[in-house]
Amino acid sequence: MRTFRSRLIQLHQCRGADWKVMESFLIFDPTLQSIYDMSATELRRFGLTNEQAHVFYEDLHIRMPWKISHVKAGEIKAVTRYDQAYPERLSHIYDPPWVIYCIGNQQLLHDQKALSVVGSRYPSKNAETAMNFILNPIVSEGWTLISGLAIGIDTLAHRLALHQGRTVAVLGSGFKHIYPNLNQELASLIAKKGLLISEYPPDRPPEKHQFPERNRIISGLSAGTLVIEARKRSGSLITADQAIEQGRDVFCLPGRITDAHADGTNRLIQQGAKLVLEADDILNELAHFWEKETSTI
Template identity: 50%
Template sequence: MDVKTKRLFILSHCKRINKQLLSRLSTQDSSFHSFLMLNEDEWEMKFHIEKETIRLIKQEYRSYSFEELYTTYQKQNISFLPIFDEKYPSLLKEIPDPPPYLYYKGDIRLLDTLYHLSVVGTRHPTNYGQKALETVLKPLINMNWVIVSGLAKGIDTFAHEAAIAHGGKTVAVIAGGLNHLYPRENRPLANQLMEHHLILSEHSPSTPPQKWHFPKRNRIISGLSLGTLIVQAKKRSGSLITAYQALEQNREVFAIPGSIFDDFSAGTNELIRNGAKLVMDANDILEEFYLK
């Protein structure tokens, strides 16, 4: 690991440095060499941060041992991927606010292929939602599309499991760190993904998931893929947040329609009314990418 990556690795553990400040630091000095060299007055002038906060940031940075952390993660098979690494997914770099680094466990080569489809939806799907998802995903999986989702209960879980059941590959993006897998009941699935597929996080491994992490995580789910498929979502839901983030990222948005009497289809039906592509089978997705 080169010096620049080591510095970013340590900075990723500093709780007083958010992603916005880290981005500004990187813009100021992509090698992060000046990070500890600037005095408090220079910090205050360049980044508009109070001197006491600057002092605490530097103190926190110096409190970490790169060797100890890196050795611990190696034993856990956890790897660190900075945005300037060639293995960092090119599609994710294109979004307005790509994570400056990712932690991962599993097969990073799954990010090499272009053909990723993100899948999100309700945590409480009906039989219709499950069957519709299976119908749409199976042909895509058989064509080696990688399925991306968030390891949540419901549609996320079924999407990951469909990829595994049909001999495909899947990527999960989680809200907290890799040592805080959520929800608890999906830990066996998570272990399977870390062994044979891939799990990603934009947080250091010891970071517990917070409520605000989940909508932020969704931009990565959509950002990794050419398109996002919404399966059963209420009008106010995280799935719709993901859909609109995908639109902001200039990605395709697909939705499986449902009954006008079903609350869990109200969000997807509204997306279709507003321009998302109605999906009844895999060809509705494939034809958008000239693969039909």
């Protein structure tokens, strides 16, 4: 017999079940039971196009991706928004994911001492030196680094954290489609020593719109976000904007005003983000956040 939890996970894995569609399902029927009895035509009432409705119906009744996914028993854990294991910090953002899929140390979902690190996919030669200088003391203080497994700053942050601490990688695709492909080995290492998470079902391939979507999770799990080298228009600025909307601290490494890699970060500083010259610029700011948060427990 299907429980509400299993229905939520099953519906979530069907193609076309984006965040808004799932919200519409739950508003229409909080038990989600009646969705199983609807035809493809009836499913269009939830904002699905005719094609999306037929694909969704096919997944729900014929293809059943939750039954055919190539996942070893127990390797992937699904955490729904209604589970006790769901991270409280993430539950307070505007559009928390309905389901999070996890491989690795699930306890890291609840690590209050978490800092997200984002930045350029093509960082300058000085970026790694600056990151080591700023982030090594932070990791030594027991902070978990959260990033998105992209090439560049994300990769550097994950590798730095793995040397002496903990890291969480938030994917923009399902676990069967690690992106970028060259970070397959890094993803496997994080799964063993840290945590891989995604709001996308294991079979979901990478799609362009999914990467900006996942940025809200990167910032949402963190006490603050550090931006290192971001151009004027970049995905890192989307993460920073999400952090600001979520009421989280944003920190930026400054750069030369003539350096295109630093244009985005310099402008964030101009708009009120905290300029970072050393680890204590972050630790002192987040110590206040930490004290305020622990005092409410």
